Amino acid sequence: MKTLRECVAEAQQKKVAIGHFNISNLEGLWGVFKAAYSLGVPVIIGVSEGERDFVGVHQAKALVDSLRKEYNYPIFLNADHTYSFDRVKEVIDAGYDSVIFDGANISFEENVKLAKQCVDYARACGRDVLVEGELGYIGQSSKILDEIPEGVSFDDASLTSPEKAKEFVDATGVDMLAPAVGNVHGMLRGGVDPKLRIDLVKSISETVGIPLVLHGGSGNSGEDFKAAIAHGVVIVHINTEIRVAYKKGLQLALQENPDEVAPYKFLREAVKEVQAVAEAKLRLFNNL
Numbered sequence: 497m498k499t500l501r502e503c504v505a506e507a508q509q510k511k512v513a514i515g516h517f518n519i520s521n522l523e524g525l526w527g528v529f530k531a532a533y534s535l536g537v538p539v540i541i542g543v544s545e546g547e548r549d550f551v552g553v554h555q556a557k558a559l560v561d562s563l564r565k566e567y568n569y570p571i572f573l574n575a576d577h578t579y580s581f582d583r584v585k586e587v588i589d590a591g592y593d594s595v596i597f598d599g600a601n602i603s604f605e606e607n608v609k610l611a612k613q614c615v616d617y618a619r620a621c622g623r624d625v626l627v628e629g630e631l632g633y634i635g636q637s638s639k640i641l642d643e644i645p646e647g648v649s650f651d652d653a654s655l656t657s658p659e660k661a662k663e664f665v666d667a668t669g670v671d672m673l674a675p676a677v678g679n680v681h682g683m684l685r686g687g688v689d690p691k692l693r694i695d696l697v698k699s700i701s702e703t704v705g706i707p708l709v710l711h712g713g714s715g716n717s718g719e720d721f722k723a724a725i726a727h728g729v730v731i732v733h734i735n736t737e738i739r740v741a742y743k744k745g746l747q748l749a750l751q752e753n754p755d756e757v758a759p760y761k762f763l764r765e766a767v768k769e770v771q772a773v774a775e776a777k778l779r780l781f782n783n784l
């Protein structure tokens with residue numbers, strides 16, 4: 497069975513990206529897994545602090561492991577945006593494959609210090625755990641936005657600079673970096689986000705020399721994804737579009753069968769909608 501590090505290296509070499517999809521429950525997990533399995537591509541399940549408070553830190557791990565073992569399949573578990581060392585430690589101890597320390601909204605110095613502490617803990621844990629760092633603020637909520645969130649701007653001074661990124665990566669030893677390159681968490685109502693700065697993706701990638709992770713992928717165009725993946729992005733995060741799909745499936749099923757009370761029946765539509773969105777993204781990210 498390939499490790500996440502091996503899958504990331506393979507994606508980098510093939511110039512494709514691994515899809516990262518967040519889940520809040522078992523239906524979301526099945527939707528994403530079925531999509532990946534039908535295409536035969538590796539996939540990462542993400543759980544943010546809020547999502548793992550709901551699912552359970554250890555329960556998320558057990559669920560993903562159950563699929564990995566039963567299907568002998570490269571499905572991995574990532575602790576998405578984690579804001580403290582204690583919560584990073586918690587998921588490393590729980591057996592997660594990777595973790596994101598998100599210090600994008602604190603000072604550069606504090607971000608470096610805490611990210612380094614997370615990397616040191618991961619290296620000493622006895623397993624190969626990938627640690628991702630964040631540089632550049634892109635908002636924090638995976639939801640439908642009426643406007644660009646406060647604190648997010650797309651001028652050069654607010655986006656991640658290749659020099660700062662290099663300093664951050666050298667000082668912390670993170671395995672992967674999530675930059676701010678015109679991406680934003682959530683997606684604008686209407687579903688079309690601002691264009692990505694592909695020139696910046698390219699120069700950051702060439703400067704830092706480690707895989708880049710694109711967050712806030714919901715709402716970005718296929719063309720932007722292709723260009724970003726061609727220039728150093730190895731993992732793409734999709735959350736809002738998955739959430740929207742889940743809710744749409746659930747609403748449709750309840751509207752069409754208002755007397756249905758069996759959750760396994762009305763939740764089937766939610767699984768299907770999630771699967772369809774995940775599959776379309778995975779095809780795009782993997783050139784299928």
Ligand SMILES: [Zn+2]
Pocket residue numbers: 577681711712733
């Ligand atoms: Zn994110």
